[in-house]
Structure formats: C-alpha cells, structure tokens
Amino acid sequence: MTQVTAYRAAILHSLADPARVGLDASHAYYEDGVLVVADGHICDIGPADQVLARQPTNLEVIRFENKLITAGxxxxxxxxxxxxxxxxxxxxxxxxxxxxxxxxxxxxxxxxxxxxxxxxxxxxxxxxxxxxxxxxxxxxxxxxxxxxxxxxxxxxxxxxxxxxxxxxxxxxxxxxxxxxxxxxxxxxxxxxxxxxxxxxxxxxxxxxxxxxxxxxxxxxxxxxxxxxxxxxxxxxxxxxxxxxxxxxxxxxxxxxxxxxxxxxxxxxxxxxxxxxxxxxxxxxxxxxxxxxxxxxxxxxxxxxxxxxxxxxxxxxxxxxxxxxxxxxxSMLQTIAEAYKIQQLQQHKLHPLKALYLATLGGAKALSLDDRIGNLTVGKEADFLVLDLHATPLIQARMKNAHNLFEQLFVLMMLGDDRVIAETYIYGDCCYRRH
Structure with a gap:
C-alpha cells in the first residue's frame, strides 16, 4: 500500500540558476505551502489551498509552525x-x-x-x-x-x-x-x-x-x-x-x-x-x-x-x-564563508544564488538534477525543515526581516546545525532535532 504524507509550511526551492534566468524565475516560494510525498518521491507541491483541493480529504498532513521546507x-x-x-x-x-x-x-x-x-x-x-x-x-x-x-x-x-x-x-x-x-x-x-x-x-x-x-x-x-x-x-x-x-x-x-x-x-x-x-x-x-x-x-x-x-x-x-x-x-556556515570570499573580491552572492549552489546547483554539478536538488514533482524526496526561530538571535533578527530574501540571508549568516529541525531521506525522517 502506498504511503502518502503531506507537509505544510512555508516552502522554498530552486528552479534554475539566478545568473541565467534572473532572481524571480530562479525559485518557487509558497508562504503557506504543501509538499506531498509518496513512495520516496514528491508527487505534489504548491499553495496549500490548491494542493489540498486536489488531494483526498483523508490525507495525513503534518504542519510546521515558523518553519521553512527546502531541498536537502x-x-x-x-x-x-x-x-x-x-x-x-x-x-x-x-x-x-x-x-x-x-x-x-x-x-x-x-x-x-x-x-x-x-x-x-x-x-x-x-x-x-x-x-x-x-x-x-x-x-x-x-x-x-x-x-x-x-x-x-x-x-x-x-x-x-x-x-x-x-x-x-x-x-x-x-x-x-x-x-x-x-x-x-x-x-x-x-x-x-x-x-x-x-x-x-x-x-x-x-x-x-x-x-x-x-x-x-x-x-x-x-x-x-x-x-x-x-x-x-x-x-x-x-x-x-x-x-x-x-x-x-x-x-x-x-x-x-x-x-x-x-x-x-x-x-x-x-x-x-x-x-x-x-x-x-x-x-x-x-x-x-x-x-x-x-x-x-x-x-x-x-x-x-x-x-x-x-x-x-x-x-x-x-x-x-x-x-x-x-x-x-554545515552548508549554512559554508555559504556564509562563500559570501565573504565573494565580498572580498567585490562580488555579491545573493541568498537565492547561495541556495541554488547548495541544492540544485550541487545536483547539476553532480549530474543528478534529474533526481535531486529541488522539490519538483517526480524528484526523490530528500528535503529539510528549517527552523526560522532556531536560536534567540535568529528569532529576534527574523522580526526585522522584511521579505523572503532577508529571512534566507539571516539563516545563512547566523545559521548552523541548530537551524535543521528535521532531515528527510527518500521521504523518511532520518534526523529530528531534540
């Protein structure tokens, strides 16, 4: 019997390299989104109201507060x-x-x-x-x-x-x-x-x-x-x-x-x-x-x-x-240092570009972007639940974050392993922070 589970939270994932398609076309973001997983693969994703309308009414939905779902x-x-x-x-x-x-x-x-x-x-x-x-x-x-x-x-x-x-x-x-x-x-x-x-x-x-x-x-x-x-x-x-x-x-x-x-x-x-x-x-x-x-x-x-x-x-x-x-x-700490290295050379590393490098860009580098790297339908369900309130400092700073990009940048500059609330491998939770 197929095991189907849905996860509801803010969802962000990369779709393409921002350097090639621009920032707007490089990602998908759902402030209230649902990710549906079946047999280790992603079978639906989108705004919560739309996804839930096309899924069975008895679908198990796990809801996260103050969290962000993204690709592994x-x-x-x-x-x-x-x-x-x-x-x-x-x-x-x-x-x-x-x-x-x-x-x-x-x-x-x-x-x-x-x-x-x-x-x-x-x-x-x-x-x-x-x-x-x-x-x-x-x-x-x-x-x-x-x-x-x-x-x-x-x-x-x-x-x-x-x-x-x-x-x-x-x-x-x-x-x-x-x-x-x-x-x-x-x-x-x-x-x-x-x-x-x-x-x-x-x-x-x-x-x-x-x-x-x-x-x-x-x-x-x-x-x-x-x-x-x-x-x-x-x-x-x-x-x-x-x-x-x-x-x-x-x-x-x-x-x-x-x-x-x-x-x-x-x-x-x-x-x-x-x-x-x-x-x-x-x-x-x-x-x-x-x-x-x-x-x-x-x-x-x-x-x-x-x-x-x-x-x-x-x-x-x-x-x-x-x-x-x-x-x-920590890939978050790695991103923070990558940002500083580019700054020293008068280059800017946008948080969406950094997310791309750590997820879909890495998958493309390894010729695995047909299987992993983002949360599009059909991909293997390797994903993360990030905690937007992981530390007192991150929680305080998030109150002054005016948009998604600032939130993401705060996680990248201040984040480490404490930001990872849960890690899912092929649809199964393999790590949960206590």
Whole structure:
C-alpha cells in the first residue's frame, strides 16, 4: 500500500540558476505551502489551498509552525576519514597533509574503525541537513566498503571512492597502479548503482599519483563511462609549483589530468582557486566541474575562489565543506564563508544564488538534477525543515526581516546545525532535532 504524507509550511526551492534566468524565475516560494510525498518521491507541491483541493480529504498532513521546507543540501567535496581531525592547527596544505591527515588516515586499515567513523560522519551530515555528498575514502578498500554499507543503511544518495596514491606519502598509505585498479574495479562492481550509491574514481591529487596510476584512473573511466572522478586541483601555490616540477612535459596542473583522460561531465575538481585563463577555458570546454570549498580555502590560507570568473566560462560549480580542511559540516556556515570570499573580491552572492549552489546547483554539478536538488514533482524526496526561530538571535533578527530574501540571508549568516529541525531521506525522517 502506498504511503502518502503531506507537509505544510512555508516552502522554498530552486528552479534554475539566478545568473541565467534572473532572481524571480530562479525559485518557487509558497508562504503557506504543501509538499506531498509518496513512495520516496514528491508527487505534489504548491499553495496549500490548491494542493489540498486536489488531494483526498483523508490525507495525513503534518504542519510546521515558523518553519521553512527546502531541498536537502548537497556537498560536492568532503573527506569522511578526516572527521576526527577537523580543526587541526596551524599549517598550510602540504604540511597539513603530512602532519595531520596521513597519520589519521592510517587508522582506516581497520574496518571496525572505518565503520564507526562512517556511521558518525553520515549522522553528522544528516544533522546538518546534507542529504547527498561526494566523499573521499582512504587508500584502504575497506574504508569505502564501510562507508557505502553505512550509507545504504540510511538510504542516502552518496558518491564515494577509494583514494589512489602510489607516491609521496607514507609507505603505510601507498597502493600501486595495479592494486588501485583492482580495488577500484571491485568497489565499482559492488557498489555503483547499488540502491542510491554511486562510485567515484579517486586519485588524491597529481603529486601523489605516478603517470602509470593516472593512466589507470583514465582506464577505469573508459571502462565504466557513468562513474565519477574526484580529485584536487590548484588549491595552493606551492602545490601547483610541485606539480609543474613533477610533470614538466605538461602545460600545467589541469593538463596533467587532461592528458590522462580525466576531464568530463562527471569529473569534479575541488578548489581550482588559482586556475590560469587557458585552464578555465578547458574546464568549460570539457564540461568539467569545480567544487568551491570556502572554509578550507580560508582555514588553510589557500586563496579566494572567483565564482563569477568560472561561471563566465560556463563551468558548473557546487559547494563543498571539505571537512577536515574545512571547518564545518554545515552548508549554512559554508555559504556564509562563500559570501565573504565573494565580498572580498567585490562580488555579491545573493541568498537565492547561495541556495541554488547548495541544492540544485550541487545536483547539476553532480549530474543528478534529474533526481535531486529541488522539490519538483517526480524528484526523490530528500528535503529539510528549517527552523526560522532556531536560536534567540535568529528569532529576534527574523522580526526585522522584511521579505523572503532577508529571512534566507539571516539563516545563512547566523545559521548552523541548530537551524535543521528535521532531515528527510527518500521521504523518511532520518534526523529530528531534540
């Protein structure tokens, strides 16, 4: 028997990129709206009077006061093994990796440790309203099995992959081109399209993979054309110089990946803070994706990402928390830092654009906008109930908010995990704030 439930509150969701269609056409807002969910999918949405008039009179309606329903947040770059080393003091990227990250990732050779952290990590995502994420494991195959097993239990739509790394890291974290291929292939066969799970081929970044291993990554993408690729690109100037030393025959950092066939519509490159003009053009030509990671770019002192510049080259951009270089699981706090980074460059990030980046824009970046990213009929029912009175300060500030945009901006500037009242996965409530 089909389970049908309706949710009544203010409802806001993105319909398109405000930069392309203008603010008014970019969203739908119902001050008193109803969202109807059946079998994990959205089957009706609109003004309450209209939706209720066309639904059965005995429909179960759950009503929320001082709440806003919106689509689940989508995090396009995060490292689950770095959960328990978040907020590690005082280093820039390369030293931070050697001093903090690699020793922490060593622990994931133990499947029990990997399961425990994966469980905590996924619960933390849901507590912060993130319903889909693109996730790095470690070099250990068991870390990804553990992650997908925990995700499958929660029915979350996740993309993840085993890190490929065969040089310039401690011996205990190195694989080989051959083992990286075999392990990745086995994980793809086991998990890609199993329920809501999806796989990403995951070379950590160019300095930690030999040419042979990057060629293996390209081979996997050819053999499995609908898997993803995730890696890092042009995060830190010292890193870029190192890549040029390691690959002197290539034109630059992006060209290393391009040479091995790693660019394309399902290829997500985290950071891309310091791209050269030719690299921006090539990203656009190949329909490759950038994950903008504001809190880690600031925390590690990497630089300021120029969002309008990338969009001028028609590059799809999603938001990433990049935990543990990033400092929060909260997409709201990530938006707040993204806003400040654009301000420093004399760009404005409108709250509707920020909502787009955190929801539908993230779905488009991950080529999943046919399934998730907003609340249109037919989409999977991953959605949030946001509390407009989450804290005394937010409640006080809301009294002076004159329109929807101000309300949204207050949530983005002052909000964190406390704003998430409930998180729904495939129509089921998977988190409720107590």
């Amino acid at each position: 947040f989508i995090d396009t770059h995060i490292h689950f093994p770095q959960t328990e080393m978040i907020a590690s003091y005082g280093e820039q990227l390369l030293d931070w990796l050697n001093n903090y990250t690699f020793p922490e990732e060593r622990k994931f050779a133990d499947p029990a440790h990997a399961r425990r952290v994966a469980s905590f990590f996924l619960d933390e995502l849901l507590r912060n309203g993130t319903t889909t994420a693109m996730v790095f494991g470690t070099v250990h195959k068991a870390s990804v099995d553990a992650f997908f097993s925990e995700s499958e239990k929660r029915n979350t739509r996740m993309i993840a992959g085993k890190v490929m790394m065969d040089r310039h890291a401690p011996d205990y974290l190195l694989d080989t081109p051959e083992s990286a291929y075999a392990d990745s292939k086995a994980l793809i066969e086991r998990w890609h399209h199993k329920g809501r799970q999806l796989y990403a081929v995951t070379p950590r970044f160019a300095p930690t993979s030999t040419a042979d291993q990057l060629a293996v990554a390209g081979r996997l993408l050819q053999e499995y054309p609908d898997v993803y690729l995730q890696t890092h690109l042009s995060e830190n100037k010292q890193e870029i110089a190192w890549v040029k030393e390691l690959f002197p025959e290539r034109k630059g950092y992006l060209d290393v990946y391009d040479h091995f066939g790693l660019l394309g519509e399902r290829s997500v490159f985290a950071h891309a803070v310091h791209l050269e003009q030719e690299e921006c053009e090539r990203m656009g030509e190949t329909d490759s994706v950038i994950s903008f990671c504001p809190t880690s770019n600031l925390f590690l002192g990497s630089g300021l990402f120029d969002l309008p510049r990338m969009e001028a080259h028609q590059v799809r951009v999603g938001l990433g928390t990049d935990v543990g270089g990033g400092t929060s699981f």
